[in-house]
Amino acid sequence: MNDGRTRRVEVAEIDQNWESFRAKWKATVVVLEGPAAGTEFVMESANVCIGRGSGADWTIEHDTLSKEHAALELVEGRIRIRDLGSTNGCKVNGSDVKAADLKNGDRLQLGECSLQFVLEKRSHKPKTYVIDEA
Secondary structure, three states: OOOOOOOOOOHHHHHHHHHHHHHHEEEEEEEOOOOOOOOEEEOOOOEEEEEOOOOOOEEOOOOOOOOOOEEEEEEOOEEEEEEOOOOOOEEEOOEEEOEEEOOOOOEEEEOOEEEEEEEEEOOOOOOOOOOOOO
16 A cells, blocks of 8 residues: 555665765674584675575574574664564563664574674775886
8 A cells, every 4th residue: 555655666666775884894794603603694685685595695503593584774874673573582682672773783582593793884085006116
């Protein structure tokens, strides 16, 4: 139903927002425990699915994760985690969530899999060129 109040977001707008965000920030999730401990996943798109199934963008082999457990999404300039109807749920800093905006250092619990969200500001160093003298 279209009530005239909902604004449609075009894919081009999402892509533009992602490129702007990505130029300034690097969003990473680090696995803290288990066989995949130390694995880092870098957000390369505005929407990322985390799970143990082949359909997930980031696959973590953990029997307490659903095949498509949670999504990380760029929403209004922030990264949000959203539970995708998982069996064992999502927690942020120990609190059960269906969806929550993330900040640097947040601890995520997907099932029994512990992760940490890292948000780093990208440095924009000027390019240096070496010109051979002729």
